[in-house]
Amino acid sequence: xxxxxxxxxxxxxxxxxxxxxxxxxxxxxxxxxxxxxxxxxxxxxxxxxxxxxxxxxxxxxxxxxxxxxxxxxxxxxxxxxxxxxxxxxxxxxxxxxxxxxxxxxxxxxxxxxxxxxxxxxxxxxxxxxxxxxxxxxxxxxxxxxxxxxxxxxxxxxxxxxxxxxxxxxxxxxxxxxxxxxxxxxxxxxxxxxxxxxxxxxxxxxxxxxxxxxxxxxxxxxxxxxxxxxxxxxxxxxxxxxxxxxxxxxxxxxxxxxxxxxxxxxxxxxxxxxxxxxxxxxxxxxxxxxxxxxxxxxxxxxxxxxxxxxxxxxxxxxxxxxxxxxxxxxxxxxxxxxxxx
Amino acid sequence: xxxxxxxxxxxxxxxxxxxxxxxxxxxxxxxxxxxxxxxxxxxxxxxxxxxxxxxxxxxxxxxxxxxxxxxxxxxxxxxxxxxxxxxxxxxxxxxxxxxxxxxxxxxxxxxxxxxxxxxxxxxxxxxxxxxxxxxxxxxxxxxxxxxxxxxxxxxxxxxxxxxxxxxxxxxxxxxxxxxxxxxxxxxxxxxxxxxxxxxxxxxxxxxxxxxxxxxxxxxxxxxxxxxxxxxxxxxxxxxxxxxxxxxxxxxxxxxxxxxxxxxxxxxxxxxxxxxxxxxxxxxxxxxxxxxxxxxxxxxxxxxxxxxxxxxxxxxxxxxxxxxxxxxxxxxxxxxxxxxx
DNA sequence: CTGAAAGCGCTAACAT
DNA sequence: ATGTTAGCGCTTTCAG
Numbered sequence: 264x265x266x267x268x269x270x271x272x273x274x275x276x277x278x279x280x281x282x283x284x285x286x287x288x289x290x291x292x293x294x295x296x297x298x299x300x301x302x303x304x305x306x307x308x309x310x311x312x313x314x315x316x317x318x319x320x321x322x323x324x325x326x327x328x329x330x331x332x333x334x335x336x337x338x339x340x341x342x343x344x345x346x347x348x349x350x351x352x353x354x355x356x357x358x359x360x361x362x363x364x365x366x367x368x369x370x371x372x373x374x375x376x377x378x379x380x381x382x383x384x385x386x387x388x389x390x391x392x393x394x395x396x397x398x399x400x401x402x403x404x405x406x407x408x409x410x411x412x413x414x415x416x417x418x419x420x421x422x423x424x425x426x427x428x429x430x431x432x433x434x435x436x437x438x439x440x441x442x443x444x445x446x447x448x449x450x451x452x453x454x455x456x457x458x459x460x461x462x463x464x465x466x467x468x469x470x471x472x473x474x475x476x477x478x479x480x481x482x483x484x485x486x487x488x489x490x491x492x493x494x495x496x497x498x499x500x501x502x503x504x505x506x507x508x509x510x511x512x513x514x515x516x517x518x519x520x521x522x523x524x525x526x527x528x529x530x531x532x533x534x535x536x537x538x539x540x541x542x543x544x545x546x547x548x549x550x551x552x553x554x555x556x557x558x559x560x561x562x563x564x565x566x567x568x569x570x571x572x573x574x575x576x577x578x579x580x581x582x583x584x585x586x587x588x589x590x591x592x593x594x595x596x597x598x599x600x601x602x603x
Numbered sequence: 604x605x606x607x608x609x610x611x612x613x614x615x616x617x618x619x620x621x622x623x624x625x626x627x628x629x630x631x632x633x634x635x636x637x638x639x640x641x642x643x644x645x646x647x648x649x650x651x652x653x654x655x656x657x658x659x660x661x662x663x664x665x666x667x668x669x670x671x672x673x674x675x676x677x678x679x680x681x682x683x684x685x686x687x688x689x690x691x692x693x694x695x696x697x698x699x700x701x702x703x704x705x706x707x708x709x710x711x712x713x714x715x716x717x718x719x720x721x722x723x724x725x726x727x728x729x730x731x732x733x734x735x736x737x738x739x740x741x742x743x744x745x746x747x748x749x750x751x752x753x754x755x756x757x758x759x760x761x762x763x764x765x766x767x768x769x770x771x772x773x774x775x776x777x778x779x780x781x782x783x784x785x786x787x788x789x790x791x792x793x794x795x796x797x798x799x800x801x802x803x804x805x806x807x808x809x810x811x812x813x814x815x816x817x818x819x820x821x822x823x824x825x826x827x828x829x830x831x832x833x834x835x836x837x838x839x840x841x842x843x844x845x846x847x848x849x850x851x852x853x854x855x856x857x858x859x860x861x862x863x864x865x866x867x868x869x870x871x872x873x874x875x876x877x878x879x880x881x882x883x884x885x886x887x888x889x890x891x892x893x894x895x896x897x898x899x900x901x902x903x904x905x906x907x908x909x910x911x912x913x914x915x916x917x918x919x920x921x922x923x924x925x926x927x928x929x930x931x932x933x934x935x936x937x938x939x940x941x942x943x
Numbered sequence: 944c945t946g947a948a949a950g951c952g953c954t955a956a957c958a959t
Numbered sequence: 960a961t962g963t964t965a966g967c968g969c970t971t972t973c974a975g
Binding site for chain 2: 967968969970971972
């Protein structure tokens with residue numbers, strides 16, 4: 264299993280070949296200062312000649328670090344995974360990490376076995392830090408990681424009083440401004456398609472929706488709320504349901520871009536004109552530019568910044584471990600196509 | 604960085620606590636035979652009491668293995684990532700690996716920096732094996748891994764004479780049978796929307812399409828072929844283009860399910876009725892049951908089996924490293940909704 | 944069945 | 960600037 268073939272050269276052999284001590288070779292491969300240029304060159308030649316590759320297990324045993332972090336996906340439904348939101352975040356994490364010389368990996372955790380296996384893996388020191396996304400309310404994984412003193416940062420929080428470090432968007436504010444915008448454009452019967460309500464972000468968006476209505480002196484009607492699971496299909500179903508209950512709907516706040524797309528299909532199928540008859544605003548998961556749909560306005564989440572912020576928090580915690588949890592909440596932005 | 608807090612107990616401390624030798628503790632945590640049951644119990648209590656967690660760096664240095672494999676995604680375009688094909692394969696790999704006690708990780712490689720970093724990572728012995736998918740024609744990564752004697756298995760091949768081990772579907776046969784089916788149902792002007800033609804799988808499907816036409820005594824017309832990149836959007840565009848050139852089209856073979864979905868949209872937008880006027884068959888990336896679209900027939904790829912086969916090849920290579928490359932090609936199946 | 948001892952290949956502190 | 964040395968924490972013979 265995975266054993267390196269006998270011939271694999273070690274640092275010691277490189278040292279011998281180059282006629283220097285092990286320390287020097289170590290300094291060269293780690294790009295450490297304090298090696299004469301001529302020596303460095305000689306060592307590099309030996310490395311080249313022998314085809315030397317550092318043994319990372321040995322390195323991390325000695326140095327007590329791995330230079331790798333992992334993003335954990337606990338989503339039991341893999342399809343989540345196929346959402347643009349996800350790939351955008353991953354891209355931004357990768358970019359943010361590129362400069363640091365760290366390796367980003369993904370770990371997929373759905374079954375309980377996998378969860379346990381991952382915990383052993385992480386606590387066993389195979390990664391220097393852990394990033395988590397879309398963690399559901401009751402999930403204790405982040406706490407277990409934090410208790411193991413492993414630098415841990417979540418995207419989104421599990422509840423209103425979260426301790427483990429996280430980066431989140433201002434979901435309440437985003438939803439509120441979207442609904443206010445619809446109201447200001449004369450819409451009066453505004454429905455919302457929420458995300459899965461065991462996700463705190465979905466609760467926040469619903470709250471923002473309600474806030475805005477209340478502030479405008481309107482009461483929020485329960486039958487104007489339908490739940491989705493962020494997929495296009497569930498958006499379609501939710502919209503159909505809402506239309507059945509309230510044919511007079513003239514505005515919709517959708518939990519995500521994908522959901523909004525589904526809602527649009529249902530609206531059209533029902534003969535509604537968008538955006539003339541009904542105006543739809545969704546939370547923007549990727550880029551407005553990608554829409555071919557006639558949505559003029561979306562709540563833009565700063566995904567790029569969120570990824571960067573996650574890495575920053577993680578690195579801070581890795582560099583000087585502290586007892587503090589840190590939280591960053593990024594503002595969302597109401598964007599219309601013209602201004603994009 | 605990532606250093607374990609001073610208090611972390613080691614195997615030696617567990618041994619002391621339990622009043623046994625290190626070897627015994629090692630046997631216990633590895634579930635090795637040859638430990639008296641009573642001793643085993645005592646040791647387990649000490650492990651529990653001290654909250655011992657094995658240091659995996661030390662373990663893999665000593666044992667020369669990591670019990671982890673990684674799936675590498677070289678796709679420069681992250682959106683690929685959001686395709687159902689991808690999540691299905693990942694799921695099936697995860698399932699197949701679950702029994703083996705191995706950890707599955709994903710590595711994302713787009714830039715050249717990342718590619719180099721991954722190579723160091725893999726050759727440094729951080730994983731026991733590597734799985735690759737959607738490798739493009741000119742990519743040398745698989746060869747470099749294989750040359751480093753790392754067990755390596757690809758999903759799909761880069762060309763007609765591939766050496767590195769792979770599992771593939773019978774793309775030529777699948778396309779051929781799909782087109783034959785269309786012909787047998789009386790369709791006469793059959794177009795195809797191919798995948799990106801630098802992907803061998805896409806070439807094969809195109810070849811199958813052409814074969815079927817030729818066998819039926821029809822000549823394959825170049826203007827009936829349009830290229831897509833597997834996305835819905837490109838499918839839509841390709842279909843629109845084809846319709847412009849050949850309004851008389853009455854059958855379409857699409858490169859993937861997603862592409863087929865796009866094609867359908869374009870067809871409808873152009874006022875065609877599906878499947879009455881035009882019949883569309885796509886390569887099935889996930890499950891027929893998921894379609895809400897009126898496609899009756901798809902070419903089903905046995906994704907589940909493909910994942911399992913990949914793991915089997917990988918494990919075989921890990922258990923008894925040999926000089927042989929192994930190839931498995933799985934049959935596709937033409938499935939219609941009724942028979943599903 | 945169990946203990947002792949010899950590494951695994953590297954980093955980092957300490958000499959020089 | 961460079962060589963030397965002492966571990967890092969575990970697996971795995973080899974004795975007993």
